[in-house]
Amino acid sequence: MASLIAGRTARRQQARPVAPTLERPGAGWAVPGLLFFAVFALAPMVGVLYLSLTSWDGLSAPQFTGLANWSRFLTDGQVLQATAVTGALLVGNILVQAPVSILLGVWSAGRQRNRAVLSAVFFLPLLLSTAATAVMWQQLLDPNFGLPAHLTWLFGNANPLGSQSGAVACLVLVTSWQFVPFHSLLYQGATRAIPETLYQAAAIDGAGRVRQFFHITLPQLRNTMITSTTFMVVGGLTAFDIVLLLTNGGPGTDTTILPFLMYQTAFRTYDFGYASAIAGFLLLLATGASVLLTRLSGYDRMTGTLEGL
Amino acid sequence: MNSASRTALTAFVVCSALLAAGCGSSGGSSASSPTGNVQFWTIQDPTNTVQQAQVDAFNSAGTGKVSMSVIAVDGFKDKVRTGMGSSQMPGIFFNWGGGSLDDYVKAGKLVSLDPAVFRSHFLPAALEAGTVDGKLVGIPARGTQPVFLFYDKKVFADAGVQPPKTWADLTRLVQVFTAKGITPFALAGSATSSWTELMWIEYLVDRLAGPELFKKIAAGDWSQWNDPAILKTAQMVKQLVDSGAFGKNFASVNYGAGGSSTLLAKGRAAMQLMGSWEYAMQQGADPNFAKNDLGYVAFPSVDGGLGNPADVVGNPTNYLSVTTAAAKTTAVDFLKTTWSDSYVQGLVAKGEVPVTDNAQAALAKAPDPAYAEFQYNLVQSAPSFTQSWDQALGLSLGTPLLTEIQKLFNGQSSPQQFVSGVLAIKH
Known part of the structure; x- marks a missing residue:
């Protein structure tokens, strides 16, 4: 171990003389990125905020209405429900996907041949588009001609997409089915990057497999968990396609999440002003979630898990 | 990509669509001459061949040219809506009448047609949903449903x-x-x-x-x-x-x-x-x-x-409406071909039940004459034909x-x- 550390330090010392010659890059390098951000992110955001203060049907010129959309927004029961459903989907997705994908990812990180073959099978859903996934599951979940009609021992007389809890559960399961492979892939890569020496040392100290998993693997995966959770939160807040295609917000308005409500308001009822208010709220929500996640997790400090090795 | 920029991107997509819809609102090409080229947007369905024949016959007659664009069902309404505010506004477009035309009439995009020219050629119930705010803006162009x-x-x-x-x-x-x-x-x-x-x-x-x-x-x-x-x-x-x-x-x-x-x-x-x-x-x-x-x-x-x-x-039927971008005389002349024998017979052969006064004679040649006549009689003898509420509103x-x-x-x-x-x- 000592010689290993010495070897690493030696390499670091070799590298050091190069570092001071690297100056911080000039501000000019940020221009393309800033320009892109300004044109494709800032300008539309300002546009949305302006439109949220207007009444606009997309045909005639926008009429400035002040805060009318926002006061309607605050008293709209539909928005409240959509926010709650969005939250439920978000939490459900994380609770289902995170444990499954960690276990699957760690398991598939092993180099055994059978694991390699099975992993390839598990990753198949990742190759399907959301549209194909939604159409397939809609057929499978059809109460008259799908699985529920044939597997009455499992479903009883239930109609999975016909109730709010059932439809939300279906959305969580279908999303998980589609995205667990992606998150597993993240964890697989991260697990393979954990130095073997840690496990060897733990084995010498007498730690069993379970203990190794909880005291070495999980802590080493911390940054990956943050990345993966961030993806899930972002995906959850913008998961619009699966709702549109699988439930179309129904039954009734039971699975109408915020992005779907925004779409419906803008492109089905042509109320672009109010839709912009919803978009503005989504923007706030997503930014808030993003800031909170990076603060809580210490991701912004970018500490590596290999420190001290 | 973090969530803020992802949402921003979503917002951008929405916003650019909005801007695309709005940017040309003042630039609608106004028709300077009464005859000329008319852009005709129609929806994709089995009767497109009948319409193409109708357009070809009209164009060879020579009071102006109509060019037909066939647009897929999904997104048809959005495309028309976007086009209506822009310089790409169609001259004639397929629609569902009633409330689906309400916004366009209010925005002054449609040409009000002379009922005297059209009234006698259609079942009264079918013309009703082509009338918005007391103005005749839609002419029946398909079968009744x-x-x-x-x-x-x-x-x-x-x-x-x-x-x-x-x-x-x-x-x-x-x-x-x-x-x-x-x-x-x-x-x-x-x-x-x-x-x-x-x-x-x-x-x-x-x-x-x-x-x-x-x-x-x-x-x-x-x-x-x-x-x-x-x-x-x-x-x-x-x-x-x-x-x-x-x-x-x-x-x-x-x-x-x-x-x-x-x-x-x-x-x-x-x-x-x-x-x-x-x-x-x-x-x-x-x-x-x-x-x-x-x-x-x-x-x-x-x-x-x-x-x-x-x-x-x-649905009493589907309609064709003329916008202010069209060469008006050409467009109105083209609408008069909707009750031509060849067009009506073409629709019947495709299984449609047209709402023109000369349709009944053609129904014997329908794929299932009994079914076609059942519908025609149902509509003809109805004191009132209420348009589907979602379309009307x-x-x-x-x-x-x-x-x-x-x-x-x-x-x-x-x-x-x-x-x-x-x-x-x-x-």
């Missing part, structure tokens, strides 16, 4: 019963079929298909109160939803649902093959309230059933109701209305809550 009851002849024969003529018949049939384990009515109640639930409301309100009630609502008097007939309709729907008339699973059934139409074709449901296109749907999915066992009958009368039992609801009122109807059928709203929910739609 009334809504009526389809039934499975075999299921009825096995049960030894006849299709319903009155509401009392209908409720009795519900008992007969539920006792046999057959769903009395296939109903597509998923959020995508909730317009099929609307058909029940439309017919019940018409039978109970007559067509005047909805006419007042469509004309802008939203307080008419307070009419007792609306509450009574909602209560009748609740009774139907509670008595198992639609089965238990309808809340996630979609319309069409693999959904409600297959339930009917497989004998698992006895009837379905649907538009005339159900026939073509069944022909595509199960030709034998369509040929041998698919029966059809008008919606039953309701005892004590004020409406005429001969009234129908549905336009999307901004129609979409939330469909949501309220779904909640009523799903049992999430009581009849009373349905009425107050609908009243709350228009602020």
Whole structure:
């Protein structure tokens, strides 16, 4: 171990003389990125905020209405429900996907041949588009001609997409089915990057497999968990396609999440002003979630898990 | 990509679509001369070949040129909406009449046509939905699509019963079929298909109160939803649902093959309230059933109701409208070809039932003359043809209305809550 550390330090010392010659890059390098951000992110955001203060049907010129959309927004029961459903989907997705994908990812990180073959099978859903996934599951979940009609021992007389809890559960399961492979892939890569020496040392100290998993693997995966959770939160807040295609917000308005409500308001009822208010709220929500996640997790400090090795 | 920029991107996409829609609002190409080239946007469907022949015949006559663009069904309305604000505005476009044209009329995009030129050539009920704010802006250009009851002849024969003529018949049939384990009515109640639930409301309100009630609502008097007939309709729907008339699973059934139409074709449901296109749907999915066992009958009368039992609801027809971007004389001349014998016969050959005065003679050449004549007679003898409410009201009122109807059928709203929910739609 000592010689290993010495070897690493030696390499670091070799590298050091190069570092001071690297100056911080000039501000000019940020221009393309800033320009892109300004044109494709800032300008539309300002546009949305302006439109949220207007009444606009997309045909005639926008009429400035002040805060009318926002006061309607605050008293709209539909928005409240959509926010709650969005939250439920978000939490459900994380609770289902995170444990499954960690276990699957760690398991598939092993180099055994059978694991390699099975992993390839598990990753198949990742190759399907959301549209194909939604159409397939809609057929499978059809109460008259799908699985529920044939597997009455499992479903009883239930109609999975016909109730709010059932439809939300279906959305969580279908999303998980589609995205667990992606998150597993993240964890697989991260697990393979954990130095073997840690496990060897733990084995010498007498730690069993379970203990190794909880005291070495999980802590080493911390940054990956943050990345993966961030993806899930972002995906959850913008998961619009699966709702549109699988439930179309129904039954009734039971699975109408915020992005779907925004779409419906803008492109089905042509109320672009109010839709912009919803978009503005989504923007706030997503930014808030993003800031909170990076603060809580210490991701912004970018500490590596290999420190001290 | 972090969540802020991802959302920003979403916002951008929305916003750029908005800007694209809005940027050219002042640049609409105004027609300088009465004749010239007219852009004609139509929807993709089997009658496109008939339309192309109509356009070719018109162009060879030489009072100007019409160029037809065929646009896919998905996104057709959005494309027209986007085009209408821009310099790419079509000269003539296919549409659904009624409320779908409301915004365009208010924005001054459409040309008001002279009723005297067109009136005598069409069934009166069909021209009604082409009239918005008292202006004739849409000319019928397709077949009529009334809504009526389809039934499975075999299921009825096995049960030894006849299709319903009155509401009392209908409720009795519900008992007969539920006792046999057959769903009395296939109903597509998923959020995508909730317009099929609307058909029940439309017919019940018409039978109970007559067509005047909805006419007042469509004309802008939203307080008419307070009419007792609306509450009574909602209560009748609740009774139907509670008595198992639609089965238990309808809340996630979609319309069409693999959904409600297959339930009917497989004998698992006895009837379905649907538009005339159900026939073509069944022909595509199960030709034998369509040929041998698919029966059809008008919606039953309701005892004590004020409406005429001969009234129908549905889509009177589809329309062509002329915009201010068109060379007006050319465009109007082209609309006059919609009742030409060749066009009408072409539509009939495709299974459509045109609403022109010369259609009846052509119907003998329809793929199924009996079915075509049933529809034509239904529409011709109807004192009133109420346009589908979601089309008549336009999307901004129609979409939330469909949501309220779904909640009523799903049992999430009581009849009373349905009425107050609908009243709350228009602020």
